[in-house]
Amino acid sequence: MSLKMISGRIGILAALACAAVVAWLAQARPGHSDEAVTDPFLGQAEAIDEGEMTYRSKCMGCHGKAGSRGPNLFATKLTDEQFLETVINGRQNTQMPAFGLRLSPDDVWKVHAFVKSRKGL
Ligand code: HEC
Structure with missing residues (x-):
């Protein structure tokens, strides 16, 4: 060799x-x-109800029809993971706040499950 x-x-x-x-x-x-990381609460009625309460109290002011600052979340094209990331970290240099200290990942998943459960309020 x-x-x-x-x-x-x-x-x-x-x-x-x-x-x-x-x-x-x-x-x-x-x-x-x-x-991919996906929302574990999709389609769960109780979680969707909780998500709606969070949406109404913390998101609708900016994202609702009357609030004109944020995009319509019911039509978001983000993946589950991108949605979670955006809400936890916020969007720099925009009015989208970071909710990481105020909402748990589960709370955010529930809001996501809610907006995915219908086309609008
Ligand atoms: C103070 C106003 C304000 C509040 C309150 C707010 N947002 Fe936002 N949000 C924005 C703005 C403005 C944008 C657009 C940022 C940009 O230009 O990229 C945004 C973007 C987003 C996006 C990205 C949407 C997409 O399709 O790209 C998500 C998801 C989101 N917000 C979720 C939430 C959730 C969930 C809540 C409540 C827990 C919330 N936001 C509360 C202002 C707000």
């Missing part, structure tokens, strides 16, 4: 080892690979 062949084999082994590590890393993070 020539030296060239040996080093070629080592190269292949190293590449295989790398692929194995990458596959292992992808597996070791369940739920974080391709799976």
